[in-house]
Amino acid sequence: TSPAPVRRALVTGGSGGIGAAICERLAADGHHVIVHAHRGLERAQALVARIQAQGGRAEAIAFDVADRAATAAGLEALLAAGPIQILVNNAGIHDDAVFPGMSGAQWDRVVDVSLGGFFNVTQPLTLPMLRTRWGRIISLSSVAALAGNRGQVNYSAAKGALHAASKSLAQEVASRGVTVNVVAPGLIATGMIDGQFDADTVKRLVPMQRVGQPREVADLVAFLASDQAAYISGQVISINGAML
Numbered sequence: 001t002s003p004a005p006v007r008r009a010l011v012t013g014g015s016g017g018i019g020a021a022i023c024e025r026l027a028a029d030g031h032h033v034i035v036h037a038h039r040g041l042e043r044a045q046a047l048v049a050r051i052q053a054q055g056g057r058a059e060a061i062a063f064d065v066a067d068r069a070a071t072a073a074g075l076e077a078l079l080a081a082g083p084i085q086i087l088v089n090n091a092g093i094h095d096d097a098v099f100p101g102m103s104g105a106q107w108d109r110v111v112d113v114s115l116g117g118f119f120n121v122t123q124p125l126t127l128p129m130l131r132t133r134w135g136r137i138i139s140l141s142s143v144a145a146l147a148g149n150r151g152q153v154n155y156s157a158a159k160g161a162l163h164a165a166s167k168s169l170a171q172e173v174a175s176r177g178v179t180v181n182v183v184a185p186g187l188i189a190t191g192m193i194d195g196q197f198d199a200d201t202v203k204r205l206v207p208m209q210r211v212g213q214p215r216e217v218a219d220l221v222a223f224l225a226s227d228q229a230a231y232i233s234g235q236v237i238s239i240n241g242a243m244l
């Protein structure tokens with residue numbers, strides 16, 4: 001069999017947590033990884049150096065995915081160097097509050113980053129993917145969007161909207177070799193959940209009795225990004241230790 005083709009892969013919010021594991025895994029698969037960071041490039045550059053030290057291909061870029069103009073400029077610069085055929089919409093934030101106490105700013109910011117970021121990053125990359133007749137668009141959602149979660153009306157709404165958006169986009173682009181899927185993790189060991197769940201709570205919430213590792217999510221994303229996953233599109237795939 002011929003070796004798997006090298007593709008350029010953009011991972012938003014890729015400098016830490018689940019995103020970093022996805023970058024490392026895609027680089028290990030031979031792809032040229034664009035490690036995207038929000039503001040500071042330092043962590044992204046450190047990850048690029050680590051990937052390169054292992055013989056992988058990587059570069060770093062920073063912009064705020066909630067800022068449409070900044071995102072457009074960043075993507076334009078990346079596209080000038082070649083097509084981006086794998087997109088992982090991983091950037092996301094939560095800002096929790098019980099609903100009566102949730103401020104409009106908390107609602108807007110979480111929606112702007114997750115759902116606005118999906119539009120701002122995905123739309124400029126879609127037409128180039130259609131032209132090359134190969135593409136993978138994978139977005140990170142959450143168990144909160146499927147099961148609900150107290151204090152996360154904003155977060156679960158923004159993530160759930162990614163499910164609907166991805167299903168519609170999947171149908172639009174299906175005939176051109178572009179797939180669009182969502183990965184919905186449960187509790188994964190990153191800074192996002194640090195200190196929020198003690199061992200007893202994890203045992204109560206997760207039938208597998210442990211949190212997941214970023215690497216486990218990365219393995220699923222890498223499969224969806226591969227040629228082998230060509231017939232999987234418009235799906236929301238959970239990875240949560242049997243939480244649902």
Ligand code: NAD
Pocket residue numbers: 012013014015016017018019037038039063064065066089090091092093113140141142143184185186187188189190191192193
């Ligand atoms: P994380 O906080 O380590 O990573 C989120 C990344 O998004 C960070 O690198 C951050 O810089 C980036 N980001 C945030 N706002 C941004 C903006 N405006 N512009 C650009 N980048 C921005 O958390 P993580 O746990 O690695 O989360 C990764 C994804 O997985 C998120 O979408 C999160 O919602 C989702 N998720 C995480 C868990 C979990 O348990 N850790 C569970 C379900 C879903």
